[in-house]
Amino acid sequence: xxxxxxxxxxxxxxxxxxxxxxxxxxxxxxxxxxxxxxxxxxxxxxxxxxxxxxxxxxxxxxxxxxxxxxxxxxxxxxxxxxxxxxxxxxxxxxxxxxxxxxxxxxxxxxxxxxxxxxxxxxxxxxxx
Numbered sequence: 593x594x595x596x597x598x599x600x601x602x603x604x605x606x607x608x609x610x611x612x613x614x615x616x617x618x619x620x621x622x623x624x625x626x627x628x629x630x631x632x633x634x635x636x637x638x639x640x641x642x643x644x645x646x647x648x649x650x651x652x653x654x655x656x657x658x659x660x661x662x663x664x665x666x667x668x669x670x671x672x673x674x675x676x677x678x679x680x681x682x683x684x685x686x687x688x689x690x691x692x693x694x695x696x697x698x699x700x701x702x703x704x705x706x707x708x709x710x711x712x713x714x715x716x717x718x719x720x
Contacts, residue, residue: 595713600660607636608710647679
């Protein structure tokens with residue numbers, strides 16, 4: 593099954609797609625966070641044959657929700673309803689920082705962070 597990873601941000605949203613076997617995430621795109629974001633992502637889900645979505649769960653360093661977390665969950669709820677697809681959440685602590693560290697200059701950091709979130713989720717699922 594193919595998965596879509598999402599690094600949700602207030603201005604930009606990074607997207608990553610898994611391989612067909614659902615073993616690893618790869619950077620795909622960065623979309624502006626507009627009122628039509630859920631519809632655009634639902635269309636991508638249909639086009640790419642995605643079976644499940646993984647959204648980065650934003651937390652502060654103490655483990656509590658930060659301001660963007662509620663927005664990300666609202667987006668996940670809307671996407672699940674629009675695309676009739678399961679949505680899961682995966683910790684995204686330090687994924688953007690890690691993506692900036694390993695990505696070449698000018699790389700699509702938000703999409704790379706989405707790939708890290710997705711790969712983390714897929715790796716945990718294999719361990720179960």
